[in-house]
Amino acid sequence: MLITPGPLLAQIDTPEELRKLDKSQLVQVCQELRQFIVDNVSVYGGHFGASLGVVELTVALHYALHTPEDQIVFDVGHQAYGHKILTGRRNRFHTNRFYGGLSGFPKRKESPYDAFGVGHSSTSISAALGMSVGALHNGNTQQQHVAIIGDGALTGGMAFEAMNHAGSLKDTNLLIVLNDNCMSIDPNVGALKDYLTDITTSHTYNRVKDEIWNLLGKMSNFGRTAQEIVSKIENGLKATLLHQSNLFESLNLRYFGPVDGHDVDHLTEIFSDLKAIPGPKILHCVTVKGKGYGPAEKDQTKWHAPGKFDKITGEIFKKVYEKPQPPKYQEVFGNTLVELAEQNAKIVGVTPAMPSGSSMNIMMKAMPERAFDVGIAEQHAVTFSAGMATQGLTVFCNIYSTFMQRAYDQVVHDVCIQELPVVFCLDRAGFAGADGPTHHGAYDIAFMRCIPNMIVASPMNEQELRNLMYTAQSDRVQSGTQSITIRYPRGEGVMPDWRTPFELIEIGKGRKVQDGEEVAILTIGPIGNYVPNACQLLEKEGLTPAHYDLRFVKPLDEALLHEVFQKFDKVITVEDGCLMGGMGSAVVEFMTEHGYTAKVKRLGIPDRIVEHGEQLELHRECGFDPEGIARAVRELAVLTLV
Ligand SMILES: Cc1ncc(C[n+]2csc(CCOP(=O)(O)OP(=O)(O)O)c2C)c(N)n1
Ligand SMILES: CC(=O)[C@@H](O)[C@H](O)COP(=O)(O)O
Numbered sequence: 227m228l229i230t231p232g233p234l235l236a237q238i239d240t241p242e243e244l245r246k247l248d249k250s251q252l253v254q255v256c257q258e259l260r261q262f263i264v265d266n267v268s269v270y271g272g273h274f275g276a277s278l279g280v281v282e283l284t285v286a287l288h289y290a291l292h293t294p295e296d297q298i299v300f301d302v303g304h305q306a307y308g309h310k311i312l313t314g315r316r317n318r319f320h321t322n323r324f325y326g327g328l329s330g331f332p333k334r335k336e337s338p339y340d341a342f343g344v345g346h347s348s349t350s351i352s353a354a355l356g357m358s359v360g361a362l363h364n365g366n367t368q369q370q371h372v373a374i375i376g377d378g379a380l381t382g383g384m385a386f387e388a389m390n391h392a393g394s395l396k397d398t399n400l401l402i403v404l405n406d407n408c409m410s411i412d413p414n415v416g417a418l419k420d421y422l423t424d425i426t427t428s429h430t431y432n433r434v435k436d437e438i439w440n441l442l443g444k445m446s447n448f449g450r451t452a453q454e455i456v457s458k459i460e461n462g463l464k465a466t467l468l469h470q471s472n473l474f475e476s477l478n479l480r481y482f483g484p485v486d487g488h489d490v491d492h493l494t495e496i497f498s499d500l501k502a503i504p505g506p507k508i509l510h511c512v513t514v515k516g517k518g519y520g521p522a523e524k525d526q527t528k529w530h531a532p533g534k535f536d537k538i539t540g541e542i543f544k545k546v547y548e549k550p551q552p553p554k555y556q557e558v559f560g561n562t563l564v565e566l567a568e569q570n571a572k573i574v575g576v577t578p579a580m581p582s583g584s585s586m587n588i589m590m591k592a593m594p595e596r597a598f599d600v601g602i603a604e605q606h607a608v609t610f611s612a613g614m615a616t617q618g619l620t621v622f623c624n625i626y627s628t629f630m631q632r633a634y635d636q637v638v639h640d641v642c643i644q645e646l647p648v649v650f651c652l653d654r655a656g657f658a659g660a661d662g663p664t665h666h667g668a669y670d671i672a673f674m675r676c677i678p679n680m681i682v683a684s685p686m687n688e689q690e691l692r693n694l695m696y697t698a699q700s701d702r703v704q705s706g707t708q709s710i711t712i713r714y715p716r717g718e719g720v721m722p723d724w725r726t727p728f729e730l731i732e733i734g735k736g737r738k739v740q741d742g743e744e745v746a747i748l749t750i751g752p753i754g755n756y757v758p759n760a761c762q763l764l765e766k767e768g769l770t771p772a773h774y775d776l777r778f779v780k781p782l783d784e785a786l787l788h789e790v791f792q793k794f795d796k797v798i799t800v801e802d803g804c805l806m807g808g809m810g811s812a813v814v815e816f817m818t819e820h821g822y823t824a825k826v827k828r829l830g831i832p833d834r835i836v837e838h839g840e841q842l843e844l845h846r847e848c849g850f851d852p853e854g855i856a857r858a859v860r861e862l863a864v865l866t867l868v
């Protein structure tokens with residue numbers, strides 16, 4: 227269903243058309259754009275509050291600059307819906323995040339206006355700086371490069387690495403637009419947040435200024451001339467103070483602001499003016515996440531990505547079920563961690579800016595002094611965890627699989643080489659779904675299993691997740707030299723009654739789920755729950771494959787694998803992870819090393835970028851949904867091996 231845009235928005239297919247409007251019409255464009263976002267997201271879901279917060283910034287930037295020649299890089303890109311709508315994608319916007327539809331993030335392949343592909347945070351300044359240097363190298367001194375970055379994304383180390391570099395490149399036409407709404411997904415954290423609030427209210431500068439004026443005010447005989455002298459002193463002081471006390475100025479970035487990020491007229495003027503000011507600069511804009519939609523302004527975390535909702539009442543739609551449903555793996559993680567931490571005083575939790583998404587917020591609420599949100603700082607999260615582990619703490623460091631890609635060196639260098647038993651819970655492992663390729667947790671099995679001193683496990687259900695967590699904090703792991711990775715996907719499990727008593731799991735021990743004939747299916751993690759469905763499809767055809775849940779990719783259950791390869795010469799491996807270097811590869815390595823010659827079909831994520839869609843749609847596309855598994859069994863079963 228196409229959502230009807232307002233009359234002005236309906237005329238804008240490209241920013242060229244936006245720029246033909248009179249400046250006085252921009253307020254209405256903003257209203258209509260905001261409404262169009264509300265109308266669409268309420269029906270189709272997606273990220274919400276962030277795009278509402280940058281409506282004016284987006285309109286003003288496209289109005290004042292000459293996009294696409296001037297290039298805008300959106301950090302993370304979850305706030306770029308307005309940009310997409312203004313840049314030729316309004317009529318396809320209802321396909322946003324659906325299989326085959328528009329991507330939820332800027333994407334170079336999708337539009338010339340998407341200057342840089344994003345999804346992970348804190349990359350925008352580096353990218354825009356690189357573009358700016360590239361443009362100068364090509365002799366283009368006019369092109370503008372803008373990085374629009376949130377206060378949350380600014381907590382990421384890469385942003386600082388980039389500013390540090392930018393401050394030394396005086397000729398670049400780089401503009402950093404800091405979209406400061408005091409929010410990450412959850413409330414923003416850390417000293418930088420306090421600093422931004424401080425300069426927004428100009429405490430430091432105003433305090434010093436007031437003290438000088440008070441001091442001089444007492445010297446009444448100075449009169450008006452003295453006030454003028456003082457004013458000059460003050461201006462001098464301002465320049466010095468600003469340079470010394472303003473973080474950005476001290477990095478040689480010209481700092482402007484803070485300004486109201488919802489005043490489209492003023493923003494348009496500022497962006498036009500800033501074009502004439504050479505060198506790297508930063509405009510600090512104060513905005514409200516969820517601006518213009520009351521419920522989203524009030525509960526900004528809930529409305530970061532609320533799902534479908536009634537735009538009139540603000541009710542977020544939830545499916546209603548007759549019977550109790552299985553919990554999300556995230557809920558099991560969050561509740562189990564608190565349960566374990568109540569019994570084990572050494573347990574602490576770490577999340578890099580995903581308290582709600584990972585459910586670490588349950589521990590943060592129950593035991594605030596033992597659970598840490600460190601900001602968007604995956605590398606720091608890992609090394610901080612390593613540091614705590616040296617002191618004998620049992621650290622549960624929960625990171626989305628895709629964001630762990632950021633912290634690989636820290637896992638190797640700070641954790642595994644030092645033989646520290648950190649527990650890594652990798653959430654959103656496997657296909658993330660609508661967020662697409664930037665967020666798929668495709669690679670963790672491959673990149674974790676090759677590191678010495680790393681155990682890699684994945685539970686097939688909620689009970690196994692609880693037991694793996696229980697085992698990870700037990701002496702079996704904590705008195706040893708190995709770290710453990712427990713990976714699990716986004717979404718619901720399979721066990722409505724999941725609060726099972728804890729049991730230790732032997733490290734490296736898999737299990738036979740079902741006996742069978744002719745073909746053995748080996749799975750890792752919750753994808754194994756597709757196997758019974760596949761078997762149902764096969765039953766009518768007289769095919770009854772066996773099913774084994776490996777539980778550990780490392781160490782492999784060698785005894786179980788010997789049993790499998792001695793009994794079966796047709797084996798299928800299934801994983802919600804990349805085929806290259808994944809569980810199937812580990813099984814084939816085992817097979818080769820032990821001289822088995824079975825026919826093995828590996829199912830998993832192929833060596834190409836898989837776009838967005840529902841998880842099941844993507845499993846189907848890659849051939850490891852129940853039908854795909856059944857097909858693989860059929861294909862193997864008809865083979866006559868020599
Ligand atoms: C490396 C990385 N870690 C975590 C995330 C998840 N994430 C997406 S948006 C976001 C908050 C960003 O806050 P901010 O930049 O202030 O933007 P706002 O949503 O407030 O507009 C987080 C933590 C991510 N995309 N990338
Ligand atoms: C943009 C971003 O990185 C997050 O908002 C992400 O989309 C959250 O994913 P979940 O919804 O799986 O927590």
Ligand SMILES: [Mg+2]
Nearest residue numbers: 376377378409
């Ligand atoms: Mg923010």
